[in-house]
Amino acid sequence: MTTTGRLKTQGIMMLAVTLVVGVLIGVVVERVRVVREANQPRAFEGFRPSRMVLPPFFDELGLTDEQRAQLTTVFESRRDGTDSIMRQMIPELRSHMQSIRDEIAEILTPDQLERFDELEATRGRRGDRRGGFPPGMRRGFGGRDGKK
Numbered sequence: 001m002t003t004t005g006r007l008k009t010q011g012i013m014m015l016a017v018t019l020v021v022g023v024l025i026g027v028v029v030e031r032v033r034v035v036r037e038a039n040q041p042r043a044f045e046g047f048r049p050s051r052m053v054l055p056p057f058f059d060e061l062g063l064t065d066e067q068r069a070q071l072t073t074v075f076e077s078r079r080d081g082t083d084s085i086m087r088q089m090i091p092e093l094r095s096h097m098q099s100i101r102d103e104i105a106e107i108l109t110p111d112q113l114e115r116f117d118e119l120e121a122t123r124g125r126r127g128d129r130r131g132g133f134p135p136g137m138r139r140g141f142g143g144r145d146g147k148k
Helices: 001-038 056-061 065-107 110-126
Strands: none
Touching: 065 110
């Protein structure tokens, strides 16, 4: 192989290695960003409009169209007041939940704490609220803070 051919091959190899390293760094940076973002408590954003204005259990009451309309009006008219209360309450609740997590972290081993975090995250994705807090409030509870 000539010197020119060898230099060309080396240049192509360096370009390929640079591309692979750049992709790997991009993947790592994105994963770190996603994890950090997921562990940041979010401000209460209020109730988002949805197809179901009434909670699902109202369907089991056999409501008439008129009752459904009246109940929808009640929920919609109280939305601002509910949002206001939640904005005041959620930061305090998150702080309280973090203090509970800190106490739990002092009791569990590092492996148990890691598993605890995984279980909390899984429960939040499934939307299981029994024995826990709604997923929006759970964010303030979970996440590592360096304590083990």
